[in-house]
Amino acid sequence: GAGVSQSPSNKVTEKGKDVELRCDPISGHTALYWYRQSLGQGLEFLIYFQGNSAPDKSGLPSDRFSAERTGGSVSTLTIQRTQQEDSAVYLCASSAGNGNTIYFGEGSWLTVV
């Protein structure tokens, strides 16, 4: 497809388990973002990748969260030892990095029970 693709679209996991969320950005986009949004809340920045530069990890809420981007394309967000407060929709977005539009995926809806 032409858009940002995220998987899984929905994930229910038990507290304490690890989860991996995947993002496949638009082909050729050099910038990739992860945000999360809790129910009824605004978007919370997590991490930003731009080309080969060091990622901006300043938004990761704890050391249980990590993300990588392999080959400048697909990104994986990993949450270790999930907690109930991690329940949210995790949104990935990408842009051509030229100051124009960023495009969001449909999100991965995570529920920790």
Add this chain to the structure above:
Amino acid sequence: RKEVEQDPGPFNVPEGATVAFNCTYSNSASQSFFWYRQDCRKEPKLLMSVYSSGNEDGRFTAQLNRASQYISLLIRDSKLSDSATYLCVVSRGSTLGRLYFGRGTQLTVWP
């Protein structure tokens, strides 16, 4: 102080009404400004960029006041389909970098 502040609303207006949303940002070094629209349980989508001279796209007009660090969105002749949450978005870099989102202003247009 939050990077981007918006009146959360909700705004409830009849069809055909004109409605205005305001947004303030805290960092004077901010360079890029946008309005995004988010429908219920959907991802945000770009509505329009905001330029220094102000810009219009059909029924939508965006204004930027750098001196006051203030951004506005005006919607004329509201349609039922305009019902959504409108997100004010700011970036410090000319090539975007990290984007700062306001919490959004909820709009409901009723028939």
